[in-house]
Amino acid sequence: MNASSSPPAGAAVSESATAVELTGITKRFPGVVANHDIHLAVRRGTVHALVGENGAGKSTLMKILYGMQKPDEGTIAIDGAPVALSSPADAIARGIGMVHQHFMLADNLTVLENVVLGSERLHGIGARARRAIRDLSDRYGLGVRPDVLVEELGVAARQRVEILKVLYRGARTLILDEPTAVLVPQEVDALFANLRELKSEGLSVIFISHKLGEVLSVADEITVIRRGTTVGTAVPAETTPRQLAELMVGSQLPTPETAESTVTDRPVITVDSLRLAAPGGKALLDDVSFTIHAGEVLGIAGVEGNGQTELVDALIGLRQADSGTIGFLGEDITALPTRKRREQGVGYIPEDRHRHGLLLEAPLWENRILGHVTERPNARGVWLDPKAAQADTRRIVEEYDVRTPGIDVTAASLSGGNQQKLIVGREMSHRPRFLIAAHPTRGVDVGAQAAIWDHIREARREGLAVLLISADLDELIGLSDTLRVIYDGRLVADADPAGVTPEELGSAMTGAASGHLEGGTADGTAAAPQAPESPEDEAR
Known part of the structure; x- marks a missing residue:
């Protein structure tokens, strides 16, 4: 670790020319100093990670670099030349592109229309633009189809559209804000391969993330900010997640493991043969059945777009299932509106907090x-x-x-x-008696993540039933009492959280396995959990 804002002596990245340099950046808002004397140097052809706890000032700093806000003090240089950025258009013109944590896409437009919007002068809006989009998509392995409506895409696919959009505008420095928050391990690997391809062509990436293991695996250099100021830099080969966490929040990395079982034999939520189809007839949910008991966390693992969103919508009442039933504490709530479900004790942490x-x-x-x-x-x-x-x-x-x-x-x-x-x-x-928790720790720092886990564990001890959906497989395995895998709208496998690995779970999520991975029953349904009969059972 290095406590200054300059890279450690002898680091490989020091040989690269500086793509972006922020010096002495300070930004004040009424009642708070968001940034104070921040220094950040990003070298050409590298991935530079920016880490810090929530509210540390990362987003403000990146909005300044992207021209969304003006600093009160300090300077910005791009490729060694001082610049004044008054708007995102200024930043784009100078090769800075930003993929926000919450995407800036119009659902009712196609991918092509979203990409070219505001940049029609580059390739028009027809065949040339479509060809350019396909070429970029193929070049970086993004798998984007130009003529699909954005509203039909899952969150991970929308992220790839956002990356394509900034590349289309000629960005040479990309700001990626929490890019892996919605991705499963295989998708993270694919994204990192894309980033390596970008680096090899001389592009630079500013990578903002709370997942410190991923930061260490992808970054060439790391800058840590805390309470609005730069507190250190690191080269991944010379540091550990624990050291980064201590710089960020002054504590060690939390773990989601749940030591004791609190599962009872009292059913809280019972879903039976739930089916939901798209307007064209394609099954979004197909014969989904499960029971969650008081004191139980049921984790659902799946690649984005395999029915998780539709399942949550059906449970909270945002969509009506075509067939099947939902029982809550012995009452059929299948036809109840959302407000009635909430009043009866259904809590809801949504996948997309903004929408x-x-x-x-x-x-x-x-x-x-x-x-x-x-x-x-x-x-x-x-x-x-x-x-x-x-x-x-x-x-x-x-x-x-x-x-x-x-x-x-x-x-x-x-x-x-x-x-x-x-x-x-x-x-x-x-x-609540039943909590639908869709990505409950998405975009939070390690300290906040630990606090949210503690709140869920405490409520679980008091009898809360939880449906947990998360792209963080360590979180799913650590918090869950029962694990199910969803693929193409069906629950295709179950796993024992005590024995399954993230790699095994990730493989099952691609449809490579069915039935049970570790534990469960031979027909692919989860065995009904039993209340512990003795202190020894409970300890296990």
């Missing part, structure tokens, strides 16, 4: 009310109770370490990780 979890332009205390408008402390009888909601928002901010200058700022002003902590705090505060 389904927050009103970005509303203050935090109004976001605390979302999904629970009829429940205390948000309401008293038929009337909203703003003062009580505001007081409880302050409690959530304190208890869940949501870093904000106050509860009256908008949700859009928070970092992605702090937005996630607000949502988790909101849902857990209503003490």
Whole structure:
């Protein structure tokens, strides 16, 4: 490790010319200093990782480099020449492209239309543009089809469209904000292969991630920022995840392992033969059945786009299944609207916090009310109770370490990780009986990740039933009592979290296995969990 902002002496990356250099960057907002005297040098033809806890100032720094915000102090140089960036158009013109953590795509347009939008002068909007998109997609192995509607794509495919979009505009330095958050191991490997190809052609990548193992495997150099300032740099060969974590948050890496079993024999949610089809008739969910008991976490593993989103939508009531039933605490809720399910005790951490979890332009205390408008402390009888909601928002901010200058700022002003902590705090505060947790720690730092795991484990001990969907296979294996694999809308395999490896689980997610991986039953259905009969059983 190196406590300065310059690269360690003798590092291989020091031989490269500097592509981007930020010097003395300071940015102030009312009540908070987001960046203070930050130094960052990114060398041509390298992957430079930027890590730090939520609210450390990473996003603000990248928005400054992308021309979305102006620094109060400091300078920016691109290829050695000082520049003033007043807008993203300025940054794009100078070869800077950014793929945001939350994508900037129009669902009702095709991939081609999204890519060329605003850049029609490059190749027009017809055959030349389509040819250029296919050439770029093939060159970097992105697998993007120009004429598909974006609304038909999963999150991972949308990310590839965003990468293609900045390459199409001629970016030579790419900013990737949490690019692996939605990817399974095989997709991460493919992305890293793409990044190596970009490097070999002299392009540079600024890689923002909380997954420190991935950072160490892909980066040539790492810069760590904490509380808005640069605290150190590292070369991956000379550091460990633990050292990076200590620089970021002052603590060791957390682990999701759950030591004791809390599974009972009391069913909370029972899904029987659930089927959901697309308008054209293709089955999105096909004969899906499972039961989750009080005190049990059922993990669902699958490559993005294999039915996870549709399953969550059906359970929360955003889509009505074509056939099958959903039972909750002995009552058939298949036809109940979302609000009734919420009032009866169904919690919901959505996959996409911007589309389904927050009103970005509303203050935090109004976001605390979302999904629970009829429940205390948000309401008293038929009337909203703003003062009580505001007081409880302050409690959530304190208890869940949501870093904000106050509860009256908008949700859009928070970092992605702090937005996630607000949502988790909101849902857990209503003490649900069943929690749908879709990627609950996506985009949060190691400290916040550990806190969210602790909240889930504590609620599980108190009898909460959890459906956990995550692209983080270590998280799935560590938190789950039961594991199922979803592929092409069907539950095709089950696994014993105590014995399965991420590699085995990842392989099953591609359709390479069915039945059981470790444990389970021979017909591919999960054995009903039993309540522990003795302290020895519980310890196991």
